[in-house]
Amino acid sequence: MEIIDILLAASFWEAAIRIATPLIFGVLGALVCERAGVLNLGIEGIFTAGAMAGWMAVWLGAGLWGGVLVAALAGGFFGLIHAILTVPLGLSQHVSGIGVTLLATSLSYFTYRTALPDVSSPPRIIPFQPLDIPILSDLPFIGQALFSQTAMTMLALVLVFVTGWVLYRTPLGLAIRAVGDNPSSVEAQGLSVYGLRIGAVVVGSAMMALGGAFLTMSAFDAFFFGMINGRGWVCIALTVFASWRPGKALIGALLFGAFDAFQVRLQTEVGAFFPSQVFLMMPYILSIIALIVVARKADYPKALLVPWFKGQR
Amino acid sequence: MSSAAHSSHKTSPELLLQLAGITKKFGPLIANDAIDLTVHKGEIVALLGENGAGKTTLMNILFGHYVADEGTVTVTNRDGNLEHLEPGAPQAALDAGIGMVHQHFTLAENLSGLDNIVLGTEPIFRLRRDRTAARTKLADLMSGSGLNVDLDQPVHKLTVGEKQRVEILKALYRDARLLVLDEPTAVLTPQEADSLFVILRQLAATGLSVIIIAHKLAEVLAVSHRIAVLRGGKKVGEMQTSDADHRSIAELMVGREVPVSRRTERVPGAPVLRLSDVTIDRGDARRSLHGVNLTACEGEILGIAGVSGNGQAALAQLLAGLDKPDSGTVEIFEAIVTKFDAHQFAQNGIARIPEDRHHDGMVGSMSVAENIAIEDVRSKDYQKFGFLDFAAIRKRAEQAIKDYDVRCPGPDASARLLSGGNIQKLILARVLEKSPKLILANQPSRGLDVGAQSEVHRRLLEARQNGAAVILISEDLDELLTISDQIAVIHAGHVSKAIPTDAIDRSELGLMMAGQTKTDTQQAPTSNTIHPGETP
Numbered sequence: 058m059e060i061i062d063i064l065l066a067a068s069f070w071e072a073a074i075r076i077a078t079p080l081i082f083g084v085l086g087a088l089v090c091e092r093a094g095v096l097n098l099g100i101e102g103i104f105t106a107g108a109m110a111g112w113m114a115v116w117l118g119a120g121l122w123g124g125v126l127v128a129a130l131a132g133g134f135f136g137l138i139h140a141i142l143t144v145p146l147g148l149s150q151h152v153s154g155i156g157v158t159l160l161a162t163s164l165s166y167f168t169y170r171t172a173l174p175d176v177s178s179p180p181r182i183i184p185f186q187p188l189d190i191p192i193l194s195d196l197p198f199i200g201q202a203l204f205s206q207t208a209m210t211m212l213a214l215v216l217v218f219v220t221g222w223v224l225y226r227t228p229l230g231l232a233i234r235a236v237g238d239n240p241s242s243v244e245a246q247g248l249s250v251y252g253l254r255i256g257a258v259v260v261g262s263a264m265m266a267l268g269g270a271f272l273t274m275s276a277f278d279a280f281f282f283g284m285i286n287g288r289g290w291v292c293i294a295l296t297v298f299a300s301w302r303p304g305k306a307l308i309g310a311l312l313f314g315a316f317d318a319f320q321v322r323l324q325t326e327v328g329a330f331f332p333s334q335v336f337l338m339m340p341y342i343l344s345i346i347a348l349i350v351v352a353r354k355a356d357y358p359k360a361l362l363v364p365w366f367k368g369q370r
Numbered sequence: 371m372s373s374a375a376h377s378s379h380k381t382s383p384e385l386l387l388q389l390a391g392i393t394k395k396f397g398p399l400i401a402n403d404a405i406d407l408t409v410h411k412g413e414i415v416a417l418l419g420e421n422g423a424g425k426t427t428l429m430n431i432l433f434g435h436y437v438a439d440e441g442t443v444t445v446t447n448r449d450g451n452l453e454h455l456e457p458g459a460p461q462a463a464l465d466a467g468i469g470m471v472h473q474h475f476t477l478a479e480n481l482s483g484l485d486n487i488v489l490g491t492e493p494i495f496r497l498r499r500d501r502t503a504a505r506t507k508l509a510d511l512m513s514g515s516g517l518n519v520d521l522d523q524p525v526h527k528l529t530v531g532e533k534q535r536v537e538i539l540k541a542l543y544r545d546a547r548l549l550v551l552d553e554p555t556a557v558l559t560p561q562e563a564d565s566l567f568v569i570l571r572q573l574a575a576t577g578l579s580v581i582i583i584a585h586k587l588a589e590v591l592a593v594s595h596r597i598a599v600l601r602g603g604k605k606v607g608e609m610q611t612s613d614a615d616h617r618s619i620a621e622l623m624v625g626r627e628v629p630v631s632r633r634t635e636r637v638p639g640a641p642v643l644r645l646s647d648v649t650i651d652r653g654d655a656r657r658s659l660h661g662v663n664l665t666a667c668e669g670e671i672l673g674i675a676g677v678s679g680n681g682q683a684a685l686a687q688l689l690a691g692l693d694k695p696d697s698g699t700v701e702i703f704e705a706i707v708t709k710f711d712a713h714q715f716a717q718n719g720i721a722r723i724p725e726d727r728h729h730d731g732m733v734g735s736m737s738v739a740e741n742i743a744i745e746d747v748r749s750k751d752y753q754k755f756g757f758l759d760f761a762a763i764r765k766r767a768e769q770a771i772k773d774y775d776v777r778c779p780g781p782d783a784s785a786r787l788l789s790g791g792n793i794q795k796l797i798l799a800r801v802l803e804k805s806p807k808l809i810l811a812n813q814p815s816r817g818l819d820v821g822a823q824s825e826v827h828r829r830l831l832e833a834r835q836n837g838a839a840v841i842l843i844s845e846d847l848d849e850l851l852t853i854s855d856q857i858a859v860i861h862a863g864h865v866s867k868a869i870p871t872d873a874i875d876r877s878e879l880g881l882m883m884a885g886q887t888k889t890d891t892q893q894a895p896t897s898n899t900i901h902p903g904e905t906p
Contacts, residue, residue, distance in 0.1 A: 228492045228499055235478035235489055245476035246490030246540075247461045359479065 063322045070202035072321070074210060075276060077314030079104070081213040082268030083292030084299060084306040085220050086132075086261040092224065092301055093257035094237040094360040098154025099139045100265050101289030102161030106131045107266025109165035112273035112280045113172065115182045125209070125270055132266020133259045135161045140258035145251050147364030158289070166282060179279035185209055207275045209267070214307075216264065221303040233257055237358035240365040250365055265289070294344060297352045312347065316340035383410035385446055386579050387432075387468075387548055392441035394427055401427040403603040404441070409548060414570060414580040416590035416611070419600035420623055420819040421790070425583045428600070429550055433470050434460040448547075469541025473552040475533050479526040483519060483536040484508070487543050504543070511542050514576070516569050530677070531562040538569075548579045555589055559677050560847065560880035567593040585819075587619055588848075601625055624820050633831055633853055639668030641704070642808050642839035643689070648698035650684050659684045660863040661698070666808065666839040671830065672868060673854030674843045677883055681863035682812065682843045683725070689810045689841065690722045691715030702808070716745050721806035723797055725813045725843075727790065731797045734786030738778055739767035741785045742800050770799035775825075791822030798829050809833055809840045815849060827853050847879060861885045 063069055083100060090097040097103075111128030115121060135157050142153040173180065185207035188194060193204040224230035232253055236243045240250045268288070273280045291313065299306035320336040387409040394402040402424045409415050419425045430436045432443060437458040445466045447453050456462040463470075477486050488504050505521075512518055519528065519535045528536065534554065541549050551570075555563040570580055570593060584590045590597060590611075597614055599607040599622045607622045621627060645664040652658050656679050666672045676682060687693040688700070694710035701707065702718060716722070724730035732741045743752050743763045752763055767781035774795045778788055788796065794814065801809070811830060815823040830840055831853055843860075844850050850857055856868040859882040866882060 226498060228489075228494045228496055231481065231485055231489055231499070232494060235481055235486070238478040238480045239476065241472075241474075241476040242478040242486060242489065244460070245470070245472070247464050248490045248494070356480075 059326045060323075063319060063326075067198045067201040069318055069322060070198075070315075071205065072318035073311060073314040074203065074206060075314070076317045077310040078206075078210045078213045079268035079271045079276070079288055080292055080295060080310035080313055081217060081307060082271065083265050083289060084295045084310055085213075085216055085303060086264035086266075086268070087292050087296045088299065088301050088303065088306055089220065089224075089233070089261035089264065090136075090258050091296060091361055092237045092358055093233050093254045093261075094240065094358055094363065094365075095140065095143055095254055095258050096150045096154060096293075096362055097136070097139055097157075097258060097261060097265070098151060098293065099135055099157030099161060099262065100154075100292055101285060101287070102158035102165075103132045103135050103262050103265045104269035104272075104285045104289045105165045106135055106161040107269030108273045108284065109169055109269075109280050110266070111270030112182060113168070115274060116180060121185055121274060124274055125212075125267065128266045128270035128274075129263040132269075133263040136259040136262020136265075137255070139262070140255040143364070144254045144258070147366060150362050169280060179281055181278045182274070184273075184278040185275040209271045209275045212267070213271070217303050217307045224303065234358075237360050240360055244367075250367075265292070268292070291341075291344065294348055297355050298344070298348050300351070300356060301358060309347075313340055313344055316343050383412060384450075385409075385452075386411050386413075387446075388444040388452075389428070389432065390442050390444065392428060392431060392438050392443075394424075394431060394436060394438050400603045402431070402438070405600070405603075405605050407598055407605070409579050409581060411547075411579055412574050412577045413596065414574050414582065414594045416582045416584055416594035416597045417600065418584055418587070418590060418597055418619065418623055420585060420821075421817065422602075422819070423600040423623075424603040425600055426552065427603075429470065429552065429581070429583060431457075432463065432550065433468060434458050434463045464544060467545055467547035468550065469538075469544060469546030469548070470550045471534065471537040471541065471552065471554065473554075473556060475537055477525045477533060477536060480524060482524055483521040483528065483532075483539075486525060486536060487521070487540045491544065508539060508543060511539060515542070515573055516565075517542075530557045531559075531566075534558070534566070542573075542578075546578070548581065549573070550581045550583070552583045553585070554582060555584070555586065557677075559884045560877065561884050563589060585623075586848075587616055587623075591616065599623055620820070633671070633834070633855065636669050636834070636855075638670040638855065639837065641665050641667050642702065643841070644701040644704075645688075646699045646701070648688070648695045648700065650688065650693060650695050652684065655679065655681065655862055657681075657684045657687075658863045659688070659695075659865070662863075662865045664858065664865055664868070666841055668807075668837045668839055669834055670856065671834050671840040671842055671854045673850040673857040673871070674841060674860050674865070675847065675850050675857055675879055675883055676843075676845065676860035678813075678845055680860050681865075682860060684863070685860070685865075686722075686725060686810060686812045686843060689715075689720065689808075690724075691720070713748075719804070719807035721801035721804065721809045721838075723794075723801060723809065723811040723814045725816075727793050727797060732785045732793060734784070736785055737782050738771070738776070738785050738788070738796060739764045739781035741796060742767045742770050742781075745800060746804075770796070770803065773803075774799040774829075791818050791825075794818060794822060794826060798826065802829060802833055805836065806833070806838055809838050810843075811840060812843045813845065814842070815844075815846065823849075847876060851876070859883055 083104065087097060087100055107128040110131035111124040114127035115124040119127065139153055139157045142148045143150045187205045187207055190204050194200045196204065224234060232243060232248055236250055236253045243250050243253065269285065272284060295306065295309040295313065298309045317340045320339040324333060324336045385408060389405060389407040392402050392405045405428060417425050427436065431438045443455040444452050445455050447466065455466055484501065484504065487508065508521060517535045517539055519532045525533060525536065538549065554566060558566065574580055582590060582594060591614060594611050597609055597611055597619065598605060599619060601623060643666045645662050648659055648662045650659045659681050674682065674685065684693065688695065691710050691712040691714060699706050733744065743766065746752060747758065752759055764781045770776065771778065771781065776795045776799065777792050815826045818826065830842065834840055842850065842854055851871060854871050856870055857874055857879065858868040859866040859879065861883060862885060
């Protein structure tokens, strides 16, 4: 009954939420872009740029929250490139997105190497520390699992709520959902299709970059090459899993985090029988299965991937 | 009640809109040539014209999508003063109270009707939405106009007629004083069109002005006060509807006499196609058929009437060999079909005129000649030593271009350069030259102008005369009643028994298309010429 023991341990849930945090940022960002009708495959590179920029800002002397802001700005910048290429110019969102991923990744590595030509082991910063909230952090189980996370995890959870509120409770969210379904409906009502789409992609990309920043400023304390390791792509899949809804995005990210935390623990229990790669594969295989089950009925935003030009209907 | 009754509108009405000398050129093409048009308060003006006559261009200028090269748009503003409308600014048109209902609705289908209506009318950066005021205003609008629709349903769950109501409410909610409707009845059943007209007249009575863009005569005679006719970018005529005469307007629109194809008596021959209890269940209504029985005989045109999206696509796919039934049998020449294969069907003498002629009927990037040969590339006629014989293909294409009057630069021209009517002629040339035994014509004249339409009808009747069975899927009752021998109605995947055209009552056909059960199909052959606008 080791499996039950694993699932009941607070440390397991603590790890699951920690692993889920960058994915929450990423899925929310991808979801905002796609709700407006733009697929943002720049996500993997934007994660890298956010991780590098946030960390570098702190290493150069900025405060931790200053670093978070720098990361968001870096993400917004690459989002703006993607938005200009795909929205007013109407280029292929796939091609532009992959281009942005390559550009942002390479620029991040380049900047890192240029700034630190001689270091052999990555320099460390002092990252966000686990919160110690009076009373809450001392609660049994949930105190350790939830309230001893870092401030960035709390930010991610708050962002789920904020994104949901904006999308479903405000006029702006209404316009974003409309522009992703039928841009002409927005234009006919006198709103700017380009403005809404560019805005959504820039803000969504900034949110993605926070996921990267979490890795270098909270989960770890340094920047490594290849540290994003496909997390961006996982977010693109989780967006479909979440049916473009923030609440389900949270569930999807947590599920992935739980799989990942589970496989690490299972490895130590029964690792003798299987090579470790089998365990590493597990969260990905399980998310593919979950995706197949859910995505068959996926209700894509209808104008996703469809460029819109003024005066054309 | 005849259309003349509406001309009782003779008060000296206040001028609302004046277009003066509007000219718009696209390169060498003059889309609008010095057009003048006025609209008064509470007046319904019909803007009639063939495709390409310049109706839509004119309305796009009014709505600020295009900027006119010459001419001015003047609107009486809400204070009663005349002022110029800023060119090229949709927002200015909206502010001036001009609302447009496009032929393709501009609704976000994932949102509710209410959401679509208030979208853009409230300040965008606010923490909450407040709908109480909007609901009150809309409730007033709905009870005042008869535009009833459940505004809390997501738009994708509404019928086409309901979506149109949401579009009209959208304009009224913004206090529109002039409503422009682009081909509003194209997507409606006759009954829905009738109720739209009742609503429009009611709205006009309360002072709303309306411009209806249309190419069907009968319905504008029923609803409008005044008619303006455009042809080739020029305004060629304008009259009070009460003075209008059906025939003269038709000639004014087309610019010449239009030959009307009529079918002649002919005794149908042996059955060519028989569907017995065919069911195709694909989950959604568009692609499903339920227990369909249908027989088409030699020398007969069998019309399938129905509002699009009721299973016509499934029927067309089946008869093209692109889909196979879940249950039931398909017989061709009394032999049960076991292999559903598009190539096999074409080889067996089934000609297909697809619904979406641009997308399914041709390959735009290929030449006219290649498009003519495309169904028969495996035929020996087009091959030499296993390679395509382009000389033979080109020769065949030249003949087809001549016989079918396809207007194009030549057989090597890229097919995408052809107009809709010429693409249809190209498809007719491709399929009819092979003397098919069964012709599946899916909406063959939709979107074509009167000239091309009559050509399509003539060709189908000719094929019938030569002994082919024709299945004509159409939404256009006039077309069906003119050339079909029998008509069956398709609704929600169910196909009614075919009724001889002479025994059909037009309004009943409309009811069946809307899904209401028929009462008695054996009614005496009453008049087929009731205008859709006439109140029952």
